[in-house]
Structure formats: structure tokens, C-alpha cells
Amino acid sequence: MASPVPARFAIGVDLGGTKLLAGAVGPDLSVHHRARRPALGLDQAGLVEMCVQAVQEASAAVDGEVTCVGFGIPCTFDRRTGLAVMAVNLPLADIPFRDVMAERLGLPVVVDNDANCAALAEARAGAGRGASELVMLTLGTGIGGGLILGGEIYRGAIGAGAELGHVVVDMDGPPCQGNCPNRGCLEAVASGTALVREASLAVAARPATLLGRALEDGRPLTGPLITELAHDGDEVARDVLALIGRRLGVGLASLVNIFNPEVAVIGGGVIAAGEMLLAPARAEMRARALAPGRDFVRVEAAAFGQESGMIGAALLAHEGLEGRG
Numbered sequence: 154m155a156s157p158v159p160a161r162f163a164i165g166v167d168l169g170g171t172k173l174l175a176g177a178v179g180p181d182l183s184v185h186h187r188a189r190r191p192a193l194g195l196d197q198a199g200l201v202e203m204c205v206q207a208v209q210e211a212s213a214a215v216d217g218e219v220t221c222v223g224f225g226i227p228c229t230f231d232r233r234t235g236l237a238v239m240a241v242n243l244p245l246a247d248i249p250f251r252d253v254m255a256e257r258l259g260l261p262v263v264v265d266n267d268a269n270c271a272a273l274a275e276a277r278a279g280a281g282r283g284a285s286e287l288v289m290l291t292l293g294t295g296i297g298g299g300l301i302l303g304g305e306i307y308r309g310a311i312g313a314g315a316e317l318g319h320v321v322v323d324m325d326g327p328p329c330q331g332n333c334p335n336r337g338c339l340e341a342v343a344s345g346t347a348l349v350r351e352a353s354l355a356v357a358a359r360p361a362t363l364l365g366r367a368l369e370d371g372r373p374l375t376g377p378l379i380t381e382l383a384h385d386g387d388e389v390a391r392d393v394l395a396l397i398g399r400r401l402g403v404g405l406a407s408l409v410n411i412f413n414p415e416v417a418v419i420g421g422g423v424i425a426a427g428e429m430l431l432a433p434a435r436a437e438m439r440a441r442a443l444a445p446g447r448d449f450v451r452v453e454a455a456a457f458g459q460e461s462g463m464i465g466a467a468l469l470a471h472e473g474l475e476g477r478g
């Protein structure tokens with residue numbers, strides 16, 4: 154009897170501003186093992202080491218052959234040098250990330266921006282399946298941006314695009330986060346970090362609420378807590394999500410005017426709020442963008458939820474697509 158062909162997996166890794174998710178992903182995009190790590194408080198060497206360990210954990214957990222590894226990292230790239238140049242929310246700078254990882258892991262490695270990976274997954278098999286023009290925003294620690302144009306990831310002239318989270322929506326707005334020198338970026342006002350900041354202000358003014366009582370009970374103020382209590386009907390949590398949604402809609406209006414996408418996909422941790430975030434975003438976008446693009450575009454939650462980046466990184470690796478770093 155012939156022995157069965159061993160299963161082949163790619164390890165997809167999504168490195169975010171606060172956490173890492175790695176998964177062993179089959180060619181049919183089924184996820185067979187997930188490895189999670191917190192990414193807080195690490196320097197560049199520590200981040201590299203954590204990535205290596207997470208890939209090794211996911212590889213060891215599956216029954217089959219791991220043929221390649223894909224990384225989605227929240228960095229800008231320069232194709233001329235092969236370097237991951239800078240990250241707004243992590244201490245990664247001027248590192249030949251693909252070469253470092255290929256040497257450490259002994260496997261073929263592709264690297265791309267995390268939101269580009271998410272956009273690819275959603276365009277090929279998710280909320281934008283079949284769309285050739287797609288805008289992706291991932292709302293987490295920051296706001297990642299990815300573009301699919303003509304069915305392919307758009308990376309710009311030297312690989313430094315498309316940082317859609319740093320579109321300015323308020324010229325005199327608050328300073329942006331981390332290593333971004335700008336102010337009033339969409340990321341500064343509509344990320345998961347902004348959500349927590351706005352909730353902190355709102356609950357201080359209205360403490361006699363579910364959210365206020367949860368904080369009194371010692372629960373830390375986080376995006377997941379705000380979303381949980383909004384689902385339970387807390388008005389402060391719902392109001393804050395609606396505010397973030399409207400701001401997201403302001404940013405989307407510009408992206409719809411510029412790119413005329415078929416679908417705008419919203420992912421990252423904050424999308425757990427679903428329609429509480431998307432309905433105000435859609436309404437604000439439609440009130441501000443130009444016809445006919447505003448009436449054509451669909452604004453949808455990521456079908457892969459918070460796993461779009463990880464699955465897209467594995468997809469990129471499976472397809473052997475040229476990454477950026």
C-alpha cells in the first residue's frame with residue numbers, strides 16, 4: 154500500500170503592536186495550530202527570538218511537512234535594500250527581516266506588511282472574494298492599511314506603501330503614535346488605542362454605567378472590555394464605538410474617492426464590535442464621499458476576523474509571492 158502524501162503547511166505569522174499570532178495553515182487555508190505570544194516590552198532582538206519560537210511551536214504541533222514561512226509585520230520596507238525600515242508601534246528598524254528569519258529557521262521565508270497580508274487573504278478568500286479593487290484597514294494598536302489594485306497587492310515604487318492608517322483626517326489633531334511624526338492621522342483618532350483613550354474620558358464623565366462599575370471592580374480598560382459591555386447594552390461603550398466608527402468613516406470617504414474600491418474591509422481586534430462600528434462608519438462615508446463610488450462600495454467586516462493577517466502571510470508563503478523585505 155502506498156503511503157499517503159504528507160500534508161504540507163505554511164506557517165503564517167502576524168506580528169502586531171502588542172501581540173503575535175502564528176498559525177500552521179494548509180493549502181486550503183485551514184488553520185491547524187495557533188501559537189500566541191505577547192509582544193510588549195521587547196527590543197528588536199527579543200522580537201526576533203519570539204518570532205522564531207512561535208514558528209517552531211506551530212511547526213512542531215502539526216503532523217506534516219512545513220515548507221515555508223510567511224511573516225506579516227507592521228513595518229515599512231525599502232525594496233532597494235531589502236530592509237524593513239521602520240515600525241510605528243514596535244522597536245523594529247533597518248533590519249533585513251527576511252534574511253534573518255530564513256537563516257534562523259532554515260526555510261524559505263516571505264515577508265510583507267501585516268495589513269497587506271490581511272488584504273490579500275480577504276481579497277482571495279474572505280469578505281472581498283473575487284474583488285480586484287479592495288481597501289483594507291486593520292484597527293488594533295495602530296491602523297494598518299493594505300490595497301489590492303488590479304487583483305494584486307499594491308506596494309508603491311520602493312515597497313513603502315500603502316500606509317492608509319496615516320491619512321490625515323484632522324490637520325490640527327492629536328500627535329500620532331509611536332514613531333509617526335505626523336498629527337491628526339486616522340491612526341491617532343480611530344485605532345484601538347484611541348478607542349481606549351476615548352472610553353477613559355467618557356466613563357470619567359459618566360461613571361454610573363456598566364463600564365464604570367467594571368472599572369471599579371478592577372477590570373482593566375481594554376478594547377475587548379468596551380466591546381463586551383457594548384454588546385451588553387452599555388451606552389458609554391456604544392457611544393464611544395460609534396464615535397470611532399464615524400471617524401473611520403471620514404477616513405474611508407477619502408479612500409473611496411481615491412481608489413473607487415469594490416469593497417472596504419475592516420479587520421483587526423476592534424472589528425469584534427461588528428455593526429456597532431461599521432454602521433456609523435458606512436453612514437459617515439456615504440455622507441462625505443463622491444457619487445458614484447460611495448454608493449458602489451461595500452464596507453464589510455473581515456471574514457477572517459482577527460486572523461486575516463496570519464492567514465494572508467501563510468497564503469503569501471504558499472504562493473511563493475514576492476514579499477517586500
Ligand SMILES: [Zn+2]
Nearest residue numbers: 319329333338
Ligand atoms: Zn501617523
